[in-house]
Every structure is written in structure tokens, then in C-alpha cells.
Amino acid sequence: DYRVQPGVPVVQYTWKVPGGTLLRSVPSEITNVNQFAGPENIETRFAPVQGDSGAPVVSQRDGLIIGVTTGADLYGRFGVHSGPTAIDDLFR
Numbered sequence: 001d002y003r004v005q006p007g008v009p010v011v012q013y014t015w016k017v018p019g020g021t022l023l024r025s026v027p028s029e030i031t032n033v034n035q036f037a038g039p040e041n042i043e044t045r046f047a048p049v050q051g052d053s054g055a056p057v058v059s060q061r062d063g064l065i066i067g068v069t070t071g072a073d074l075y076g077r078f079g080v081h082s083g084p085t086a087i088d089d090l091f092r
Contacts, residue, residue: 002064002066002084004030004033004040004042004066004067004083004084005030005033006029006030006031006032006033007029007030008029008030008059008060008061008066009027009028009029009059009060009061010027010028010029010030010044010057010058010059010060010066010067011025011026011027011028011057011058011060012025012026012028012044012046012048012052012055012057012058012069012079013025013026013052013055013056013069014026014046014048014049014052014055015049015051015052016049017049018049018050018051019050019051020049020051026046027046027060028044028045028046028079029044029045030042030043030044031043031044031045031078032078033083034083036080039082039083039085039086039089040082040083040084040085040086041070041080041081041082041083041086042057042066042067042080042081042082042083043078043079043080043081044057044078044079044081045078045079046078046079047072047073047074047077047078047079048069048071048072048079049072052069052072053069053070053071054068054069055068055069056068056069057069057079057081065087066083066084067081067082067083067084067087068081068082068087069081070082
């Protein structure tokens with residue numbers, strides 16, 4: 001029942017560069033919710049790199065994992081992540 005909203009500060013995990021060897025956390029924020037058709041999805045300000053798929057998106061407010069990195073829009077420079085409802089559906 002977690003409510004994802006634009007403006008929520010999050011932490012994303014990234015290799016920084018494709019094929020990287022140093023995993024790091026990057027502060028970001030939710031910029032849009034459900035922009036794309038299909039399961040619940042989250043857009044963030046930070047665009048992940050190739051290899052970041054599957055990394056958690058963590059709310060800075062309460063430390064909960066609220067998304068999983070699934071892709072990036074390299075033209076718009078934002079991240080795309082599955083949202084909590086889509087993740088929860090996998091375990092039901």
C-alpha cells in the first residue's frame with residue numbers, strides 16, 4: 001500500500017559506467033509516476049547505465065525499497081523503474 005509520488009527523494013544504485021566495477025549510491029528523486037502503459041512504473045531524475053537493471057530504488061524518507069531499475073531514457077536523461085505494486089505482484 002505504499003504511495004509513490006513525484007518529489008519523493010530516493011537513492012538509486014549504479015555502476016556509474018556500463019561494465020563498471022564500483023557500485024555506488026546516487027541521490028535522486030521521483031519525477032513522474034505511471035508515465036508508461038502497463039504495470040506501475042516510476043521515473044527518476046538520474047538515468048541508470050547498462051548493467052543497473054534489477055538494482056533497488058530506495059525511499060530516503062523511510063528506507064523502503066519502492067522500485068527496481070528496469071531501464072533509462074537516454075534522450076530525456078531519466079530512469080525508468082518498476083513500482084511497488086508491480087514488484088508485489090511477482091510474489092503473490
